[in-house]
Amino acid sequence: MTGVQTAAVADFFDEELAPLVRRMADRPRAESGPSDEDRREIREMVWQGLTGLGALDTTDTVRLAEVLGSVVYQGPLLDTITARELFPDNDIGQAPVALAVSTDSWSTEDDSISARRAFVGFAAEVDYFVVGGVDAAGMRLALVRAGDPSITMRRYEETGRGEEYEVEFDGTPVAAWADSFTGWETALANARVRQAAYLVGLTQAALDHAVDYAKTRRQFGQPIGKFQGVAFRLSELSMHIDATRMLVHDHDATTHAAANLAAAADLARTATTQTMQVNGAVGMQSDNDAQLYYRRAAVESVRLGTPAQLRRESWEKR
Numbered sequence: 001m002t003g004v005q006t007a008a009v010a011d012f013f014d015e016e017l018a019p020l021v022r023r024m025a026d027r028p029r030a031e032s033g034p035s036d037e038d039r040r041e042i043r044e045m046v047w048q049g050l051t052g053l054g055a056l057d058t059t060d061t062v063r064l065a066e067v068l069g070s071v072v073y074q075g076p077l078l079d080t081i082t083a084r085e086l087f088p089d090n091d092i093g094q095a096p097v098a099l100a101v102s103t104d105s106w107s108t109e110d111d112s113i114s115a116r117r118a119f120v121g122f123a124a125e126v127d128y129f130v131v132g133g134v135d136a137a138g139m140r141l142a143l144v145r146a147g148d149p150s151i152t153m154r155r156y157e158e159t160g161r162g163e164e165y166e167v168e169f170d171g172t173p174v175a176a177w178a179d180s181f182t183g184w185e186t187a188l189a190n191a192r193v194r195q196a197a198y199l200v201g202l203t204q205a206a207l208d209h210a211v212d213y214a215k216t217r218r219q220f221g222q223p224i225g226k227f228q229g230v231a232f233r234l235s236e237l238s239m240h241i242d243a244t245r246m247l248v249h250d251h252d253a254t255t256h257a258a259a260n261l262a263a264a265a266d267l268a269r270t271a272t273t274q275t276m277q278v279n280g281a282v283g284m285q286s287d288n289d290a291q292l293y294y295r296r297a298a299v300e301s302v303r304l305g306t307p308a309q310l311r312r313e314s315w316e317k318r
Helices: 003-012 018-022 036-052 061-070 077-086 181-216 228-248 253-284 289-300 307-316
Strands: 097-105 112-121 128-135 138-145 151-155 164-173
Touching: 003 036, 003 061, 018 036, 061 077, 061 181, 061 228, 077 097, 077 128, 077 138, 077 181, 097 112, 112 128, 128 164, 138 164, 138 181, 181 228, 181 253, 181 289, 228 253, 253 289, 253 307
Parallel strands: 097 128
Antiparallel strands: 112 164, 128 138, 151 164
């Protein structure tokens, strides 16, 4: 995917579609917006649009991930890109894939697996799972077809109010095994850089939301953005976002993938918290995007490891 193609993806999320994308996986406890069926139709439309633009065949996955973060995209695209890196010789095609990988133990027998995996995104809407675990042979990864009767799942009611599931595999047939654990280490580093870029995009969107509010909310006869306390806070956030973006887009970013993701995760939590503070009570309303950025950052900042885990891993590799 060239810069032109990335721009085409960004243009795809126009002013009409972007607000729908931000909430296409959001399930408010008190239903007042689109139904589950409507949201699923939007997600399917977005998937078709992205794959039609060649998003699964991109060579610039980091820039793509930042664009997705800027609209708080919730879907299996980034997991599917990682799966295609792990299983390059398998005919996954444009089928959506969810990662269900953990360092927990599992059992394997006669090319079947049994395991329980938590917080698997969009499990009810994918065609394949990449399942990973540790057995007597060490870390292994398997590709299995979704829809097998041996697979059961339960959707979480969690902070992000999105499509996160607990999935249990009970003697599920394996379609293919990954070549080696080294392949997972490489794919995980790539996935972490993409996740960091996604968080940078989300953080920038949250800051833009706060700046727009600061320009229009007036106190004492002037916009609150003219008060030094607010202006300096937003300027500092902008500086940190630019610095983190440089880390994520560096040509050597995968070498420091864990540390870069930890930095982006901390920044996302800090920036979305401050966006909430700038918006005040208005930001807590369900139709205000400030609370949406805050909730999604809480989930996305720990998707591939908590900041503490990532920093410990980074130090252990030195």
